[in-house]
Amino acid sequence: MKNTTFGKVDAAFAFLIRFRALVVAAVALVTLVMGYLASQIEVKTVFSDLLPRNHPYVEVNQRFKQTFGGSNMVSIMLETEQGDIFNPVVLGKVQKLTVDLQQVEGVDTYQIISLASKKIKEVRASTEGVESRPLMWPDLPQGETELAALKAAVLNNPLVYGPYVSTDLKATLVTVDFSDGNMDYTRAFNQLMKLVEEARGDGVEVRIVGEPVLYGWVNHYLHETLTIFFIAVAALVVLLCLITRTWHGTVLPLLAGLVSAIWALGAARLMGFHLDPLVVVVAFLITAQAISNSVQLIARFDDETRQGTPSAAAAARASARNLFKPSMLAIVADAGCVLVVALTPIPLLQKISFIGTVWVLTIAISALVLTPVMLSWFGAHQRYIHPVNINPLLMRILGLCSAIVTTRWRYAVLAMAGVVFVVSGLYAFNLKVGDANPGSPILWPDSSYNRDAAQINRQFQGSDRMFVVVAGKEPGALREPEVLSSMTRFQKYMEAQPEVGGSISLADILPQVNRVLREGNPMYQELGKSADENSELMYMFVSGSDPGDMDRYADADAKNGAVTLFFRDHQGETIRTAVARVRDYVEQHPVKNAEYLLAGGLVGVLAAVNEVILAGQIEAIALALLVLVVCCTITYRSTVAGVFFMIPVLLSNTITFSYMAWQGIGMNINTLPVVALGIGLGVDYTFYIVDGIRENLHRSHNVERAIVNALTGPGKGVLITAMTLITSVVLWHFSSLRLQADMGVLIALWLFISAFSALFIMPALVYVFRPEFIVGSKRHPIEQAEPVLVG
Structure with missing residues (x-):
């Protein structure tokens, strides 16, 4: 059966090499078409792609975001650096x-709230009754008297003092909501930063946070991301040139990676997808897989030529034939591992999954077909392009591997x-789902964004918000004392969580009005009795207010009304605790005329994510x-094979997860695709070693022997690939985006563990346990191969 399969594969590659000019022309033509499509693909972030489909929290957010804030x-x-904010300069x-802010792209003009907006009001009693009027609109206060009156009004208004003016009176907050549509984050970010720079100065410091700003920073670093990408590719080329010492060992792996990238991006454009800047590291990893497969073929080709194979065409056929099974198994396994991410109902992950699957599958053409076809044009006699020879060093390393595996050291x-x-498996339980640190994990802790977030959360109740909807069963339900009292108790209950800086709802407003009616007597700061x-x-x-001023609190x-909670961070543990506390309160304190949603x-959206x-x-x-397991079981016709190849995967995952837990890298929407791809990555090298043993x-x-x-033999290709890819991937550590730096280190760690497992652990397991699907048995002995004609 083996010889029959080998014969079919050999015949297929003989056909491809015989018509190699047509094959290369066809690949070039498709690449040109795909290249044109790839040039039109957009690199951007779409916030709606981050929202899970059909999740109740997201549905609540989408339903009420126009009123309660999205x-x-x-x-x-x-x-202000000196004094307080109640001076003409700051105001x-x-x-x-x-x-x-009304002119900024994507702004919801009805959701701009500040001391100078019509939304912030004070309630006053006069001879004509109770009136509600803006604190500082449309004109600025003039003179010390008006400034003092404004200051007094703020201090007497708990809806302003604390939420919009800091307790030390040195800072004030302006909030603005953006639409969740297909907004241009780059334009909005640039316009916002321009306004911030204009406001800065004269002893006033301005800080800004929010998701549009965060993703604006991501797009801001796009040029740097692409620069690092090309530097990493250049490093790959230099390392391949240094190690292989041949043009074909340098150029052909790069060609394989380039063709795969162009085909995948062109296919993404056909599918109507865009490329998110945060997943460029994933793109680099898959491109590296194409390079890895090509390097294995080239290393085998060089071995064939050294062993006296008569022609380059024959050597190319032999290398393609012998590595076809492990290469295809690696491609199918990687594609399957990436495809399962599409089951997660988050559009961004699904798009990454589809693009990644296509990208991996293109390796079958770019590396498995194109590389041996191109190799058939190179002469059988190698010409080295530089005198530096590190091959003896590589062979010494591989000799050390052999010595350890074939002696008692294998047991160690x-x-x-x-x-x-x-140990790593136990420690991996500390891995957190969601953000593991305050601020944004996308940027470094000392980034201006995270510094701004820390300062805003220090001065105010919290820059991250979650609203819980109090949905009445009939109109007017929010006027019921039972419902309002429940809201008050709920707020106090939630504010007991340290990360919750404060809250606001309709139940905070009505006592203020009641107090004003009673000439400001604090004894009457309570809800109505009916x-x-x-x-x-x-x-x-x-x-006395404008239409829509009440929308933040009730329809x-x-x-329907909202209790808005202010959070000082959106770490995964903070969000899970808050959601659990909401559920506990609702379960223990049911309300007759309303329910909490x-x-x-x-924070609500992140809880869903x-x-x-x-x-x-x-x-x-x-x-x-x-x-x-299925791929390995089918390929080797043994269920033992499926379990056997899980060993390096489980080891690489436990070590990687424990590293993530140690470094405070949470499992989130950005890291999940890398984790899924890492499962296939953790075993690819082992396929080549095991197939080489067989x-x-x-x-x-x-x-x-x-x-x-x-x-x-195959181990040399594993060592070359691991050394070049690990070195180039580490360059991502210099990215201004911490996420990319962390992903680069994770990928390097995965590559190292995969290579170590392939060169040490798996051969030792084969030597000790002699699995039947590899070494055979008396019942199923390994067939002795017959020569395959290569003429």
């Missing part, structure tokens, strides 16, 4: 910023691997492992 809110803090800057290797697996009384209080508050018929705002990621992480890893056993039954030959 997940795209931006907070801008103006802080003038607040007013100008409030007006200018397996024991060490077992200890590392257990629905009718609360209705009167609501009427008095909105009677027009007082059926989770959840909107940025984290819940999906938690389920998706387990599902993706389980299904990726299942794909791997191939040598077809020539001789000596297992030890077969292992040594496999390590010095």
